[in-house]
Amino acid sequence: MNEKNHELKKIVIIGxxxxxxxxxxxxxDINKISSRFDIIGFLDDDKKLHGKTINRVPVLGGMNWLSNKNKMGCIIAVGDGKIREKIVKKLKNVNVYFPSIIHPSVIxxxxxxxxxxxxxxxxxxxPPDSEIGNFVFINLRSQIGHDCKIKDFVSIMAGVNVTGxxxxxxxAYLGSGVTVVDxxxxxxxxxxGIGSAIGKDVKPYSLYLGNPGIFIRKIKDEKSRPRL
Structure with missing residues (x-):
C-alpha cells in the first residue's frame, strides 16, 4: 500500500x-485523517495464516520476516500483556521500532x-495528568480518570472505567466492563475478570472476579494463568 510515498512510515502488524x-x-482511520502509515502486512507465527489476505492486507509470515529488514515499525496487536512482553524481548536485537497508535476519535x-x-x-x-506507559493496550470506549498511572504492558479491555x-x-489485565474506584x-x-467492580487494592499476581470484586486465587506461574 502506498509504497511509492516515502514519507509514510512503513509498519507491520504483529498478530x-x-x-x-x-x-x-x-x-x-488514522490514515483517513492524515496519511501517516504504509501498512506492509501482518506477521503471525501461525503458519496456517501465511499467504492469506485479511481485509486486503497480506499475512507475510512469522516474526522471522523482520530479521533482514531495516528500521521497520511494529504494532503488537495482542491483548495479553504477557505475550506482548515476550514479543518485545524476542525483537530486542532486531532493527525495529514501536510507534504508538491512537484512534482519531480518542478524547x-x-x-x-x-x-x-x-x-x-x-x-x-x-483527562489531564494521567501517564500511560509502554506497550499499553486500551480497547474501545474505555475511560481513564485524571492523574492515573497506567504502567507498561497493561491491558484494558472494552468499556472499562478507571476513576481518578x-x-x-x-x-495487569482488566477485562471488559470492569469498574475501578478512585x-x-x-x-x-x-x-x-469481565464486569467486575473493584473497590479495594488488588494484590499482584492475583485473580479477582465479581461485584464487588473479590480475591479468587494467586497466579503462581504461566500454567496457573487464565487464558485471556
Whole structure:
C-alpha cells in the first residue's frame, strides 16, 4: 500500500487475529485523517495464516520476516500483556521500532503522556495528568480518570472505567466492563475478570472476579494463568 510515498512510515502488524483486525481498522482511520502509515502486512507465527489476505492486507509470515529488514515499525496487536512482553524481548536485537497508535476519535488532554508501542482504540477518554506507559493496550470506549498511572504492558479491555488517581502496575489485565474506584492500586500482572467492580487494592499476581470484586486465587506461574 502506498509504497511509492516515502514519507509514510512503513509498519507491520504483529498478530493477525481479532486484535490485529481492530488495530488495522484504527490505523486505516488514522490514515483517513492524515496519511501517516504504509501498512506492509501482518506477521503471525501461525503458519496456517501465511499467504492469506485479511481485509486486503497480506499475512507475510512469522516474526522471522523482520530479521533482514531495516528500521521497520511494529504494532503488537495482542491483548495479553504477557505475550506482548515476550514479543518485545524476542525483537530486542532486531532493527525495529514501536510507534504508538491512537484512534482519531480518542478524547485526550494535552497533559497526558504516552509511551512507545501503545495502542488506544476508538472512543477512549483520558483527562489531564494521567501517564500511560509502554506497550499499553486500551480497547474501545474505555475511560481513564485524571492523574492515573497506567504502567507498561497493561491491558484494558472494552468499556472499562478507571476513576481518578488509580495506579495500575505492570502487566495487569482488566477485562471488559470492569469498574475501578478512585485512589487504589492494581497489582502487577493481576487479572480482573469481565464486569467486575473493584473497590479495594488488588494484590499482584492475583485473580479477582465479581461485584464487588473479590480475591479468587494467586497466579503462581504461566500454567496457573487464565487464558485471556
Amino acid at each position: 493477525a487475529g481479532g486484535q490485529g483486525k481492530d488495530v488495522l481498522w484504527t490505523i486505516m 485526550m488532554s494535552d497533559f497526558v503522556t504516552i509511551g512507545k508501542g501503545t495502542i488506544i482504540h476508538a472512543g477512549v477518554m483520558i 488517581e488509580t495506579i495500575i502496575e505492570n502487566g 485512589k487504589i492500586k492494581i497489582g502487577e500482572w493481576s487479572i480482573i
